[in-house]
Amino acid sequence: MIAAGQPAPDFTLRDQDGEEVSLKDFKGGKVLLIFYPFDFSPTCSDQLSLYQEVKPEIEEKGVTMLGVSVDSPYAHKAFQEKLGIDTRLLSDFEPKGSVSRAYGSYLDAIGMSNRTLVLVDEDGTVAWAYESPNPGEFPSANVIFDALA
Amino acid sequence: MADLSSAPVPPPGPDDHVRGEGDMAIVYADLGCPRCAAAWADQSGRPGRIAFRHFPVASKHPRSPALHAAAEAAGLQGRFFAMVDSLYSDRGRVDDPHLWERVERLGLDLDRFEADRRSAAVAARVRRDFESGIRAGVAATPAIFEVG
Numbered sequence: 001m002i003a004a005g006q007p008a009p010d011f012t013l014r015d016q017d018g019e020e021v022s023l024k025d026f027k028g029g030k031v032l033l034i035f036y037p038f039d040f041s042p043t044c045s046d047q048l049s050l051y052q053e054v055k056p057e058i059e060e061k062g063v064t065m066l067g068v069s070v071d072s073p074y075a076h077k078a079f080q081e082k083l084g085i086d087t088r089l090l091s092d093f094e095p096k097g098s099v100s101r102a103y104g105s106y107l108d109a110i111g112m113s114n115r116t117l118v119l120v121d122e123d124g125t126v127a128w129a130y131e132s133p134n135p136g137e138f139p140s141a142n143v144i145f146d147a148l149a
Numbered sequence: 150m151a152d153l154s155s156a157p158v159p160p161p162g163p164d165d166h167v168r169g170e171g172d173m174a175i176v177y178a179d180l181g182c183p184r185c186a187a188a189w190a191d192q193s194g195r196p197g198r199i200a201f202r203h204f205p206v207a208s209k210h211p212r213s214p215a216l217h218a219a220a221e222a223a224g225l226q227g228r229f230f231a232m233v234d235s236l237y238s239d240r241g242r243v244d245d246p247h248l249w250e251r252v253e254r255l256g257l258d259l260d261r262f263e264a265d266r267r268s269a270a271v272a273a274r275v276r277r278d279f280e281s282g283i284r285a286g287v288a289a290t291p292a293i294f295e296v297g
Contacts, residue, residue: 046289049209054283060150084208140288145154 001104008120009102013090016076030063031120035105035113039071039079047138052085054141156284169198177282177292181210186237203278222266
């Protein structure tokens, strides 16, 4: 997993609406990258639903949340609509998991991202990173606020 | 905006919703959550005190905020747990007309219930519990903390 103090690898991925999103678009603000295994999985649904509940408080701290998984933009769109969330979901679809790999979050044996949070600061440096012990667990939002304190 | 960084679970207070006798468990639960409903049915009749704390996750269960507000409004008329029991035991009937039926069955004042469940005070009360759960690391419901 990428570590605090390292430069955050730039990327360009398509979101749930097919729009290109680059990390550098957010320079000057903080970005929370939420790597997660799969759209529609029970744990991913719980995680993104919970974070939606505190999204205003996260944004209040100048942070943009971006979800990242290996799913397609079409799956992301359906997942976003199913959950009723407005967090942008980025498609790390082809080459599969390339951004996840760059951040050290990819699980080769399973073919998906682990559940990893990466906070990128205003100048594009990793400020904090957290990896769940296993993909079946996700951290509550308090760890995000601890990192932002 | 509230501080949502890590903090211990707040100890039971005078305005917590508590029932039972003996050792206490604090339960963060979502009234729209099927797992919570199953756990609630499972614990019924067991000894011990339970402090119920609100943890509605609206994007997961869109009706949850309304149900938690309804329970809190019923609580203002002394029937918090009666409403919670009713909501968990009949999860298919949680729209407004079904809430009004419950209000009638529980002998509550409907006008007061309607005003209370839409009040800022009730929303703040529910949110206060939710935020304490976030700070305590609650990630999914039901989350149970034994406090003895």
